[in-house]
Amino acid sequence: xxxxxxxxxxxxxxxxxxxxxxxxxxxxxxxxxxxxxxxxxxxxxxxxxxxxxxxxxxxxxxxxxxxxxxxxxxxxxxxxxxxxxxxxxxxxxxxxxxxxxxxxxxxxxxxxxxxxxxxxxxxxxxxxxxxxxxxxxxxxxxxxxxxxxxxxxxxxxxxxxxxxxxxxxxxxxxxxxxxxxxxxxxxxxxxxxxxxxxxxxxxxxxxxxxxxxxxxxxxxxxxxxxxxxxxxxxxxxxxxxxxxxxxxxxxxxxxxxxxxxxxxxxxxxxxxxxxxxxxxxxxxxxxxxxxxxxxxxxxxxxxxxx
Numbered sequence: 500x501x502x503x504x505x506x507x508x509x510x511x512x513x514x515x516x517x518x519x520x521x522x523x524x525x526x527x528x529x530x531x532x533x534x535x536x537x538x539x540x541x542x543x544x545x546x547x548x549x550x551x552x553x554x555x556x557x558x559x560x561x562x563x564x565x566x567x568x569x570x571x572x573x574x575x576x577x578x579x580x581x582x583x584x585x586x587x588x589x590x591x592x593x594x595x596x597x598x599x600x601x602x603x604x605x606x607x608x609x610x611x612x613x614x615x616x617x618x619x620x621x622x623x624x625x626x627x628x629x630x631x632x633x634x635x636x637x638x639x640x641x642x643x644x645x646x647x648x649x650x651x652x653x654x655x656x657x658x659x660x661x662x663x664x665x666x667x668x669x670x671x672x673x674x675x676x677x678x679x680x681x682x683x684x685x686x687x688x689x690x691x692x693x694x695x696x697x698x699x700x701x702x703x704x705x706x707x708x709x710x711x712x713x714x715x716x717x718x719x720x721x722x723x724x725x726x727x728x729x730x731x732x733x734x735x736x737x738x739x740x741x742x743x744x745x746x747x748x749x750x751x752x753x754x755x756x757x758x759x760x761x762x763x764x765x766x767x768x769x770x771x772x773x774x775x776x777x778x779x780x781x782x783x784x785x786x787x788x789x790x791x792x793x794x795x796x797x798x799x800x801x802x803x804x805x
Contacts, residue, residue: 500790503553505530506543506562513775514541521783539786543773544568550575558789560782562773564588564640565720567693570804580799585639586781587774592640592690592718593647595770599716599742600686601651604630608740608764627652631710633684635700636691636719637663637670638805640771644690656683660696660803681708686716693720694804703728712739718770721747726757733762744770 502525504514511529518527518541528534530542530549537553541560550556550572558579561569566582574580602608606622613620631654634645641657642665648655649667657665658680662672671680681687687709691697701717701724715738717724726747732738740762749768751757757765785795799805 500525500539500786501535501537502527502786503530503534503537503540503549504528504542505540505545505549507545509543514779517775517779518783521779522786525786541782542569545572547572550578554578558786560785562778562782564771565693566799566805567720567722570694570799570801574801580801581785581795582797582799582805583773583778583781584797585643586777588771589640589643592771593644595744596644596688596716596718597647597651599764600630600632600648600653600688600714602764603686603714603740603742604653628654630654630685631656631683632686632688633658633680633709634668634688634690635680636689637665637668638690638692641688641690644688653686656680677705678708681705682710685710685712686714688716689719689723691719691723692805693722696804698722699725701725701729703731706732707737709738711737713737714739715741715743717741718744721745721749730756730760733760738762740764742766744768 502518504511504518504527515527515529532548532552536555538557539560540549540553540556541562543562554575556578558581561580561582564583566580569580604625632648633656634641635658637645637657637659645655645657645665645668655668656671657663657668658671658677660673663670689701706715706728715729729741742764743757744766745768757763788795
C-alpha cells in the first residue's frame, strides 16, 4: 500500500512520519510530479497535476472540514473523496462561536473601548430571550455548535438543506424554511459547506431578514458572504456587528475595509484548526476499514458538494 501526502503551506515531514507510525505496513511519501502510482492520497488544496498523475487513487482524504477546493478540480469517478468527520475541530468551533456570541451579547467590545478611554461604566444587562442564535448548517460542526450555545441558555435555531432533529434546537429546513429561520434569529452563525447553492448566501436579502441589531459570525467560507452587503447593513445599523474568520482572499489586501472596521472582529481563519495527530488516527482507521472492504463515514456526495 502506498500513500501520498500533499498540503499547501504545510510541512510534509510530520504528517508523513505520523502516517508511517500509524500505518507501518504502508509506504508513505510526499507527492511529487514523478511519484509512482499510489493507493491513497492525504491532501489539502492539491494541484490538478496531482490528480492527473494519480488517476487510480482509491481514495483522497481531505485534512480540512471543507472540500470546496477539491470540488473545483477534475476528479476520477473511480476515486472516493473522504472528509474528516471531526478530528478535534468541533470543540474548537463550538468554543470560538460561543466566545463570539457571548462577547457580543455581553457588550464586551464596548466595555473594552470604555476602559481604553478611562471610563468605568455599566450597561443594562440584556435578556438572552432577545438574542436567539441561528446556526446555518447542522452537520457535525454545526450540531456541536448549536448544542454548545444551548449550555449558555441562548434560544437556538438551526437550518439545514434537509430536515434535522437536534434536541433543544428549533430546526428549519429547505428553501421554504430559510426566511422563517432568519426572521427568528438575531445572531447568525454560518457553518454551511460552500457549494454553488450556498455561494453568496449571506447577502443583503438574507442578512436583511435577521432581527434588527443582528450579528453575523462567519466561520465557514469567505465565498458565502457578499462583503459589500455586510458593510452596507453595518452602516445602516440593521446589523450591529460581525465576527469574520474567513474571507474570499486570505490574507486580505492591506486596503481591505475589514481590517479596521469598528464593528467587525477579524481573525485569520483560525476558528477550528486541523489537529494532526487526531486526523492521522482517523485517516488510518478509515484506510484500514477500506482495506477490509468496509464502508467509512465522511464520503463526499459529489452531486451535493459535501
